[in-house]
Amino acid sequence: MLMLVIVDGEKRGPADGTGPRWPEWNLESLMLAMIFINPAYWIVAFALTVAWAWFGTWVGRDAPSLRRQREFLWNWLMVGSLALLLLFWVLIPNFWLALLVNLAVMAGVVAWYWHVRVVELGPSGHLLAAVFASLGRVAEAREIKKSAEQLILEYITDGGAPQRLPATDDPLYGGVVLADQLLVQAMESRAQIIELSPSSQAYELRFSVDGVVFPQPAMQRSAAEPIIQGVKRMAGLSLDERRRPQKGGIMVRDGAGQRTVWTVETSGTTAGEKIHLQAGASQSWRLALSELGMTAEQLGMVKELAALPEGVVLVASPAHMGRTTLLYSLLTTHDAYTNSIQTVESNPRCEFESVTVNKIDPQNPESSAAKILSNLLLKDPNVVLVGICTDAPSADGIARFGQDRKAYVGLLAGDTLAALDQWRKLVGNSEVAAQSLQAVIASRLVRILCPACKTAYTPDADTLARLNLPLGREIKAFKANTQPMVDPKGNPVKCGECGGIGYKGRTGIYEILLINDDIRKALTSNKTIDEIRTLARKNHLMLLVENGIRKFAAGVTSIQEVLRVCSPEKATRGAAAPARPQRSS
Ligand SMILES: [Zn+2]
Incomplete structure (x- = not known):
């Protein structure tokens, strides 16, 4: 039918008007087509x-x-x-x-x-089945979009696709909306841990920011219980199980595109179900030694220790005080392609390429630390990391292994001398313990003063003397801001950097005890820890608190913070700090 139109438009050859004739589209023929067809x-x-x-x-x-x-x-x-x-x-x-x-x-x-x-x-x-399936997917995508519309954060799967949430008419949906608001509130406060636990009347809500607990206003059961169900649904946990411990995860993307994984743990108590959420990216566990806040001298010592192909290095701290990060940083100084590297951990925080992770299972005697270690040492690895060593057979095996290979061992202990004592007792044989031991490193995490609102002050002579800081030396002393800040109109405002807490982020302080011949001899001859401490101090051991005071003198943290994390209570409890409301407004 269109042929007619094409033939209709003709044009003569370009040069002499006698060349071949070509059919051609032109406006006239198009008009004709429009009219006649x-x-x-x-x-x-x-x-x-x-x-x-x-x-x-x-x-x-x-x-x-x-x-x-x-x-x-x-x-x-x-x-x-x-x-x-x-x-x-x-x-x-x-x-x-x-x-x-x-x-x-x-x-x-x-x-x-x-x-x-x-x-x-x-x-x-059958094609019809495919058509119905794709119609179903369209409806599902629409439903996902609809349930996500009322939420502030974006909930995604591992692959980054939107997570399928309860439909808006699902009874769970209200809890999901409340859980979303709670997560936003926590993330705005920079909380890394959210805890919702039942008491007889209501639910206690606590946020942890940089290791310090901040109690929040209590929550009615009628609000807390739907939140718990909503969180469990988003974390892929069983909604019916309210007693036995469960563990799952939620991945969220905020408005800035930043992804956060919240690890969700629930368990039953006599008063009801409690829930614990912890934010964390596996990247936060991967730090180089130079990023841990060590002094140049400490960094040099630790690098030298890691460069030796044999020996046991103990890493000690109370819970959540930098031990695992330091262990991982030490481990990654070894080339995983030329070395055989194995770890034994009950809670592996991240994976490293070419490093074999062996997970301890407390329920299974075949997967106990001692059992895993005895099997693993037969494989003749070059480097072994033990997350926390608590049993004598493991300690003995590691101490002997360290005579010609490298081992990093975590211990729950307050300082280097306490860790040394613990190791000596665990191994059970002073000579074996002393022979392969290279060093003990103790760590703590101190909060960094908020750069936007920290307040300069001049410490009095008494304080300087007590801290063993020389008078007249230039001290950049700062403390956390405790005065409410005001905007230009005189309204009280929170610091935009730290949310009014006065601190933002954490860094490490360290105590490094090198086992030299003197100390090794003292260990072998069963000298008391006090005697070894005196010896170590003679060898210029810098204590944790002294390293902390240096950080204070450099304006990084406050003296209150150093004393808080170095308190003997902290050393023995090995747990998170008690609540200390320090909000400025
Ligand atoms: Zn601030």
Whole structure:
């Protein structure tokens, strides 16, 4: 039918007017086409072409799921058939004939693809099943979008796709919305831990920011219980199980595109169910030794220790005070491709390439630390990391292994001397313990003063004397801001950097006891810890608190913070700090 139009427009050869004559589109012929051809024909031809192009793109997406089909063949077939159909519209003068031929070609290709799909996929290969499935996916995507609309954070799967949340008319949805608001509140306060635990009347809510607990206003049961159910649903936990401990995770993306993984733990108490959420990215456990806040001298000592191919290095701290991060930093100084590296941990925080992680299972005697270690040492590794050593057989095995290989061992202890005493008792043989021991490193984490609101002050002479800081020496003393800040209009405001806490982030302080010949001899001859301490001080051992005072004198942290984390209570309890409300407003 269109042939008529094309032939209608003619033009003579360019030079002399006698050359070959070529059909050509021009405005006049187009106008003719518009006028003389029924517009309904155009619409039908256009609609069929669009439908075929859509089917072609669908086949392009679908064909790769058929393993026995060459997807590029189907791609070319669809492109080729589209071109052929267009050609038929142009070449066949009669509209009805063109329509018939086109429909026949389309039906043929559809039937062929249908057949191929059924042969490969069985009954689910029927095209109608595929159509219903894709309609279902569209409805699901719409539902996911609808339930996400009322939430502030974006909840995603490991792959980054939106998580399927309860529908808006689901009774759980209210709890999900409240849980979302709680997470936003916690993240705005920079809390790394959220705890919601039942008391007889209500629920206690606590946030932990940089290791310090901040109690929040108590929550009614009617609000807390739906939140717990909502969090459990998002973390993929069983909603019916309210007694036995469960563990899962929620991945969120905030408005800035930052991803945070919240590890969710629930368990039952006599008063009800409690929930513990901890934010953490595995990256936060991967720090180089130089990023841990050591002095240049400490860094040099630790690097030298790590460079030696043998010996035991003990790393001691109370819980949550930098021990695991330091152990990992030491481990990653060893090349994992030229060394065989193994770890024994009850709670591995992240994975390192080419490092074999052996997880302790407290329920399974075959996966106890001692059992894993005895099997692992037979494999003759070069470097072994033990997250926390608590049993004598493991300690003995590691102490002997360290005579010609490298071992890093975590201990729950307050300082280097306490750790030394613990190790000597665990190994049970002073000579074996002393022989391979290279060093004991104790760590603590102190909060860094908020750079935006820290307050300078001049410490009095008494304080300087007590801290053993020389008078007259230039001390950049700062403390956390405790005065409410005001905006230009005089309204009280929180510091935008730290949220009014006065601190932001943490850094490490360290005590490094090198085991030299004197100390080794003292250990072997069963000298008391006090005697060894005197000896170590003679060898210029810098204590944790002294390292902390240096950080204070450099303006990094406050003296209150140093004394808080170095308190004897902290050393023995080995747990998180008690609540200390320090909000300035
Ligand atoms: Zn601040």
